[in-house]
Amino acid sequence: MGLFEQLAGVLLPVFALAGIGVAWRGLQVPFDREFVTRLVMNVGTPCLILDTLLHLNLPLAEFSQVLLAAVVVLVLVSVSALVVLRVLRLPVRSFVSPLVFGNTGNTGLPVCLFAFGQDGLGLAIGFYIVGSSAQFIFAPLFQSDKPAWRTLVTTPVIYAAVVGIGLMSADVTAPGWIERLLSLVAGLAIPLMMIAMGYSLAGFRVTRLPRALGLGVVRLLLGFTAGVVVSSLLGLEGMLRNVVIVQSAMPAAVFNYLLAARYNRHPEDVAGIVLMSSVIAAVALPFLLGWLLS
Secondary structure (H helix, E strand, O other), rough: OHHHHHHHHHHHHHHHHHHHHHHHOHHHHHHHHHHHHHHHHHHHHHHHHHHHHHOOOOOHHHHHHHHHHHHHHHHHHHHHHHHHHHHOOOOOOHHHHHHOOOOOOOHHHHHHHHHHHHHHHHHHHHHHHHHHHHHHHHHHHHHHHOOOOHHHHOOOHHHHHHHHHHHHOOOOOHHHHHHHHHHHHHOOOHHHHHHHHHHHHHHOOOOOOHHHHHHHHHHHHHHHHHHHHHHHHHHOOOOOOOOHHHHOOOOOOHHHHHHHHOOOOOHHHHHHHHHHHHHHHHHHHHHHHHHHHH
């Protein structure tokens, strides 16, 4: 299979699913985004995590490496984002979250699945677990004066990660009916993630184009650079390196806008950052994957 065919096999399903969401909004067909988001976050994604970790064919040490890499990338991007915002004299509470937290779930998981297979998805989930947990903890701390512990302890993704890693460490095999149930429900997660993302992006508007474009580019450059640097520092190779770089280079997560709207932290500007970084990433992703896969 040539590189072009390989890229098409990775990207066309991702763009097609997101396109369904865009078309859905364009046709003004009713879409309960809150219900779909809750279904994905509370049911589909936890089952996807458990199902993938139970069937992961990689050594625990390699999975631990991706967790470590995700933490180091997160720290490096956070420090860099704070410096950039100080230099630009922009409010940290409003803009640090979209610069730090990439779309490692809605976009990163399907891209890694189609590009690197089931084991690639397992590693991508490890990266997603770190980023998602950090976002639930630190983003509300920056944007709200209220503690985030309540959100954290009521998030099923966290429990699924702990249980999944525990079962994987103990080399436990689940009963057949549980595996089939997890597999069925897990199948909901990625398609619904992409459709909901496309629907959300289609509703975003750019109010200040220079700011949205500039910070969108900053988000992508910070993430990509951190991914490459951390992979080199930790001596990562092969699929592990590729997954870390792809997940690090994801555009700003849609969830950043939801938090900004909830806490009234420049939601229109954050929506613009999410939209512009996603559009640029869609153009850049074929080149990034072409470089990694070649």
